[in-house]
Amino acid sequence: MEPNWDDLRAFLAVAEEESLSAAGRKLLMDAATVGRRVQRLERDLAAVLFTRSPQGYALTGEGQRLLSHVARAESEMRAGLDAVEGQGAGLSGQIRLGAPDGAANFLLPQVCAAIVEANPDLEVQIVALPRVFNLSKREADMAIGVSPPSAGRLLVSKITDYRLHLAASTEYLRRHGAVRALEDLKGHRMIGYIPDMIFDRELDYLGELGVQRVALASNSVSVQFNWVRQGGGIGVVHDFALPVAPGVRKLLEDKISLSRAFYLIRHEDDRRVERLSRFATLLSEGVRREVARLEALTS
Structure with a gap:
């Protein structure tokens, strides 16, 4: 029996969300209906597409093979709808x-x-x-x-490329002293990423600068930026973020400039x-x- 497209959409949603409830929210239907559609698809194909566990739904080998084809079919359908709607229309x-x-x-x-x-x-x-x-x-x-x-x-x-520099608030520098050379950083409180949570080597800014100890660390660059803005210490800051923090200034610009x-x-x-x-x-x-x-x- 040829699969029903609605069943294939349910399969795709569960593969993406890894749970019936999350897939149901995505498709605007209840989880039980999603589950029935997946079961019907498995019955029609005579194949087990997911491994069920308390942690959720994981694709089997058969499910993995089907996923690429269903995702491609959905993309083709979206491409067809876009072609019918016309390029002159606004995005929706x-x-x-x-x-x-x-x-x-x-x-x-x-x-x-x-x-x-x-x-x-x-x-x-x-x-x-x-x-x-x-x-x-x-x-x-x-x-x-x-x-x-x-x-x-x-x-x-x-x-595009973007630049980053060491930065600190003027209030922090007033309390802890100026930074005129790279060696001066040893006497200051540093702000940066949690070392074992750096998800991309391009974000290991302080490691590139040879900084060994981070006193204030977060996996969020926004948290780091707010620590710098509030006078918590010295950190590497995106230049494009500095306009919203007039009390923060770049340090050692002639010696340290990172580009990503x-x-x-x-x-x-x-x-x-x-x-x-x-x-x-x-x-x-x-x-x-x-x-x-x-x-x-x-x-």
């Missing part, structure tokens, strides 16, 4: 964007707000998490990363989805302009 529907919290807090709010302003029928969701997103499980429609992934069926394009890049990462199956491609272009252009504008304010 929901797009979920994953991003590290530095970009999510200091760049994406204004960039995405401007895109939605020009496209009133569009809904943008920003998922700010300090980790790498799994686009294969459709955790997001696209993601911004700080290094290009080397594996997976992904479309990767560089958005943002990359836009998409699933290869979405290449022909016009709506996502148009949003990706607008997003990349907006982030590029915003980084340049904010960094110019700190020069």
Whole structure:
């Protein structure tokens, strides 16, 4: 028997969310209905697609093989709908964007707000998490990363470079003394990432500078930035974040300047989805302009 498309959609949602309840919320149906659709699909295919456990639903080998085909079919369907709706229409529907919290807090709010302003029928969701997103499980429609992934069926394009510097609040420096040389850092309280929670080697800023001890640490760059702003110590700060903190100034600019890049990462199956491609272009252009504008304010 040929599978029902609604059953395949339920399968795809469970594969992405790894639970019936989460898949039900995504599909706007109750978990029991999702479960029945998955069971019917397994019966029609005479295959076990998931391993059930208290931790959730995990794909079996048969499920993994089916997933790539169903995800590709969904992408083709979205591409077809985009073609029918026409390229001249405004963007609509929901797009979920994953991003590290530095970009999510200091760049994406204004960039995405401007895109939605020009496209009133569009809904943008920003998922700010300090980790790498799994686009294969459709955790997001696209993601911004700080290094290009080397594996997976992904479309990767560089958005822009950005700069970072050591920084501290003027109040902290007044209380603890000026920093005129790299050696002076040994006498100051340092702020940075929790060492074993650095999810990308590009974020090991203090390690690159030879700093051994971090007194105040967080896996969130926004928490680190607020510690710096509130006089907690010295940390590495994105230049594009500095305009919102006039009481923070860069240190040792002539000796230490870090450069990193943002990359836009998409699933290869979405290449022909016009709506996502148009949003990706607008997003990349907006982030590029915003980084340049904010960094110019700190020069």
